[in-house]
Amino acid sequence: MKKIMKQDQDVTKQHNKQMILDIIKKQRPISRAEIAKITRMSATSIGRFVSELCEEGLIRETELTSSGVGRKAIMLDIEPGAIYTIGVDMAKKRISFGIMDFSEAIIAQHRMDHKTQDSTPEETAELICNEMEGMLKQTGIPLEKVVGIGIGMPGVINYERGIVQLSTTLEWKDVAFASLIEKRLQIKTVIDNDLKVKILSEYLYGSAKGSNKTALIGIGTGIGSALIINGEVFRGGSNSAGELGHTTLDPNGNLCECGKRGCLQTYIDENSLIMEARRVKDVSDVRQVFAAARNEERWAKEIVSRTALYLGITINNIVCMYNPDTVIVSGDLVENYREIIDLVEEHSDQVIWEPFKGKFRVIPSELKGEAIVMGAGALAMQHFAPLAGTWAEES
Amino acid sequence: MKKIMKQDQDVTKQHNKQMILDIIKKQRPISRAEIAKITRMSATSIGRFVSELCEEGLIRETELTSSGVGRKAIMLDIEPGAIYTIGVDMAKKRISFGIMDFSEAIIAQHRMDHKTQDSTPEETAELICNEMEGMLKQTGIPLEKVVGIGIGMPGVINYERGIVQLSTTLEWKDVAFASLIEKRLQIKTVIDNDLKVKILSEYLYGSAKGSNKTALIGIGTGIGSALIINGEVFRGGSNSAGELGHTTLDPNGNLCECGKRGCLQTYIDENSLIMEARRVKDVSDVRQVFAAARNEERWAKEIVSRTALYLGITINNIVCMYNPDTVIVSGDLVENYREIIDLVEEHSDQVIWEPFKGKFRVIPSELKGEAIVMGAGALAMQHFAPLAGTWAEES
Numbered sequence: 001m002k003k004i005m006k007q008d009q010d011v012t013k014q015h016n017k018q019m020i021l022d023i024i025k026k027q028r029p030i031s032r033a034e035i036a037k038i039t040r041m042s043a044t045s046i047g048r049f050v051s052e053l054c055e056e057g058l059i060r061e062t063e064l065t066s067s068g069v070g071r072k073a074i075m076l077d078i079e080p081g082a083i084y085t086i087g088v089d090m091a092k093k094r095i096s097f098g099i100m101d102f103s104e105a106i107i108a109q110h111r112m113d114h115k116t117q118d119s120t121p122e123e124t125a126e127l128i129c130n131e132m133e134g135m136l137k138q139t140g141i142p143l144e145k146v147v148g149i150g151i152g153m154p155g156v157i158n159y160e161r162g163i164v165q166l167s168t169t170l171e172w173k174d175v176a177f178a179s180l181i182e183k184r185l186q187i188k189t190v191i192d193n194d195l196k197v198k199i200l201s202e203y204l205y206g207s208a209k210g211s212n213k214t215a216l217i218g219i220g221t222g223i224g225s226a227l228i229i230n231g232e233v234f235r236g237g238s239n240s241a242g243e244l245g246h247t248t249l250d251p252n253g254n255l256c257e258c259g260k261r262g263c264l265q266t267y268i269d270e271n272s273l274i275m276e277a278r279r280v281k282d283v284s285d286v287r288q289v290f291a292a293a294r295n296e297e298r299w300a301k302e303i304v305s306r307t308a309l310y311l312g313i314t315i316n317n318i319v320c321m322y323n324p325d326t327v328i329v330s331g332d333l334v335e336n337y338r339e340i341i342d343l344v345e346e347h348s349d350q351v352i353w354e355p356f357k358g359k360f361r362v363i364p365s366e367l368k369g370e371a372i373v374m375g376a377g378a379l380a381m382q383h384f385a386p387l388a389g390t391w392a393e394e395s
Numbered sequence: 396m397k398k399i400m401k402q403d404q405d406v407t408k409q410h411n412k413q414m415i416l417d418i419i420k421k422q423r424p425i426s427r428a429e430i431a432k433i434t435r436m437s438a439t440s441i442g443r444f445v446s447e448l449c450e451e452g453l454i455r456e457t458e459l460t461s462s463g464v465g466r467k468a469i470m471l472d473i474e475p476g477a478i479y480t481i482g483v484d485m486a487k488k489r490i491s492f493g494i495m496d497f498s499e500a501i502i503a504q505h506r507m508d509h510k511t512q513d514s515t516p517e518e519t520a521e522l523i524c525n526e527m528e529g530m531l532k533q534t535g536i537p538l539e540k541v542v543g544i545g546i547g548m549p550g551v552i553n554y555e556r557g558i559v560q561l562s563t564t565l566e567w568k569d570v571a572f573a574s575l576i577e578k579r580l581q582i583k584t585v586i587d588n589d590l591k592v593k594i595l596s597e598y599l600y601g602s603a604k605g606s607n608k609t610a611l612i613g614i615g616t617g618i619g620s621a622l623i624i625n626g627e628v629f630r631g632g633s634n635s636a637g638e639l640g641h642t643t644l645d646p647n648g649n650l651c652e653c654g655k656r657g658c659l660q661t662y663i664d665e666n667s668l669i670m671e672a673r674r675v676k677d678v679s680d681v682r683q684v685f686a687a688a689r690n691e692e693r694w695a696k697e698i699v700s701r702t703a704l705y706l707g708i709t710i711n712n713i714v715c716m717y718n719p720d721t722v723i724v725s726g727d728l729v730e731n732y733r734e735i736i737d738l739v740e741e742h743s744d745q746v747i748w749e750p751f752k753g754k755f756r757v758i759p760s761e762l763k764g765e766a767i768v769m770g771a772g773a774l775a776m777q778h779f780a781p782l783a784g785t786w787a788e789e790s
Contacts, residue, residue: 012407156750166750213632225716229631236624236718237608238754246748247712249644251704258749309646317642321620321716323631353641354653355551355561359633 016041017049018387024059029075050076058082058386078103083147083385086132087377090116090153092169092221095128097135100377108139116170125180148384149181149189150376152197159192159239168257169221188384194372195242196233198330199226201375206366207328215324217244217314219331223265227322244318268310270333276303290337308343312351315344319356330365411436412444413782419454424470445471453477453781473498478542478780481527482772485511485548487564487616490523492530495772503534511565520575543779544576544584545771547592554587554634563652564616583779589767590637591628593725594621596770601761602723610719612639612709614726618660622717639713663705665728671698685732703738707746710739714751725760
């Protein structure tokens with residue numbers, strides 16, 4: 001059943017104030033008159049909301065020469081230093097950090113090597129908190145200006161409760177990670193699956209800008225997917241939608257680390273490439289396979305071609321299930337070896353279902369390594385920035 | 396970007412009026428006092444909206460002995476005869492009709508044999524219109540009380556524009572079917588993919604009531620799926636999400652009617668069972684295969700078992716992609732041969748990804764043959780009933 005919520009003056013007021021802040025954020029700098037044109041609200045109402053937002057320190061007035069007539073106009077802009085969030089990208093072997101200001105720019109970055117598997121979750125949380133404190137000290141940002149922390153990590157994440165349900169990459173099960181950070185720093189923290197954070201990022205800042213129906217495939221040590229529709233990340237019943245890697249292709253196929261047979265990831269992720277290569281040559285990483293393929297060695301070319309074929313199948317299957325207008329392919333494997341994407345094109349006639357041909361575009365990730373840090377910062381902004389949630393309550 | 400829409404008094408008023416109508420519809424009969432308790436609106440406001448709804452003929456007052464105190468109370472109820480919609484289910488060999496009243500009860504039904512493939516779309520539209528006129532005449536419902544028609548049909552349907560983009564079952568391509576009906580009867584018409592209509596129906600009236608994250612698998616002459624989240628049918632970019640049947644399992648697998656190899660439906664739909672059986676015995680339909688299996692013939696048991704295995708894989712793949720809390724299995728194949736669902740249970744350890752085990756339930760369709768007629772009537776109600784769209788505009 002849809003929302004049962006009375007709409008009264010307070011709700012309406014909050015809605016309109018949030019809308020004005022949103023317009024300033026997206027079209028800054030902008031004049032009061034332009035806001036009036038967009039919203040069709042009265043000058044008096046706009047004036048009142050703008051004053052409130054100025055008093056709260058979220059926006060400021062700037063003087064700009066407007067392009068048309070040459071005379072000076074008072075414009076409104078976000079106050080970038082009003083608040084901050086910190087975005088964190090936890091990967092298998094490294095953790096990346098970024099401080100995001102209210103204008104959603106990353107103003108400081110930091111990266112460190114860390115094998116999460118070798119530490120307890122408590123140790124990792126302590127380490128992350130120390131690093132963040134160090135970054136804030138260096139940049140001179142007081143702790144109380146940080147309204148929230150967002151963390152993207154691989155695995156099945158209970159994002160509402162802040163629990164890592166299962167992460168085979170981090171080797172964690174049922175870890176209440178968000179509260180470890182919150183307790184230590186007294187800053188609200190949201191954690192989420194890395195690919196869900198990544199697609200949010202591509203939607204806000206990268207390849208998927210302007211597309212409201214975008215799917216993302218991430219290929220590296222595993223394979224997964226995510227989807228964003230009308231600005232909302234598609235989560236399914238318990239935030240686990242998009243677990244593409246464990247869809248079954250062949251009930252008698254390759255054995256997967258999950259214990260099932262024939263999971264898609266056993267045909268396409270980095271491990272599967274290495275396993276396949278070792279039938280012929282003793283390779284230690286995927287780089288050697290691609291080097292051999294570039295060197296025209298037939299066994300390696302066959303492996304690369306087969307990977308492209310299965311990437312094509314993956315794209316077909318995700319398009320059949322989600323019907324997006326854009327598919328972003330991302331992850332170490334495709335970002336380091338672009339030739340795979342070119343090869344997918346060659347297979348597309350064979351693997352894409354006819355009615356979908358020409359109905360979507362396949363593009364590489366634009367943000368690459370930055371995507372998760374930026375998306376995690378944005379996620380924290382959506383959750384914890386002032387006035388945030390006004391919209392969420394309504395929908 | 397999210398909605399930019401000023402909220403003013405008119406919007407607020409429409410919202411609250413629709414909310415009250417909605418509450419009466421779902422909890423009828425209900426008193427003004429109970430509505431006040433739910434909405435926390437003032438008695439004056441509720442009184443005003445109720446008067447308007449009574450004047451418009453959408454609701455009526457009834458006198459009921461309230462259970463608690465024994466004295467009579469004035470209750471509010473929907474006026475079932477205020478308006479009607481007609482729901483139509485177009486299948487390969489038959490067309491079913493149902494007239495739905497404002498209380499969303501089907502008050503008249505009708506079914507006819509018709510092979511759509513043997514007629515032009517114009518002929519089929521004419522036939523459907525004649526049948527509907529006949530039903531209205533019989534029931535004494537004037538044409539002008541019918542606010543809309545909803546039609547569910549197999550295929551890729553452009554539901555916003557009323558166009559059948561591709562239906563291999565009906566053998567139609569790019570047919571503007573909704574406008575054929577609209578022109579002939581002057582009644583607004585919405586068409587949609589049959590499984591999307593079916594899941595709406597199961598959500599409103601059947602197995603999925605109370606579940607906000609339900610997927611549906613339909614298996615018969617083909618295989619497809621649908622998903623409903625928070626009361627909204629998941630449509631994807633162009634209403635083609637859920638095309639499960641053409642996800643690829645094996646690039647070297649069975650040839651599919653679509654021209655690709657190894658599509659899921661070539662392993663599990665009725666055709667594939669018959670093709671497989673014919674390697675051993677000259678069967679003409681799927682009934683013979685199940686009869687032989689029930690008769691303990693080994694070849695037939697193997698086919699049924701394999702079908703159950705692939706149904707298990709289908710369920711795993713849909714759960715991985717959509718992460719629903721409920722999966723409804725529907726369609727002639729599973730509705731006529733329930734033993735398949737029991738067999739799926741046996742395979743589930745082998746085919747369901749560990750983190751999802753125990754996190755969802757698999758249930759058969761409750762409405763069966765009625766589902767699409769009811770869902771199509773409801774779809775028309777959602778689109779064309781008075782005050783409908785008030786919510787839609789906001790979200």
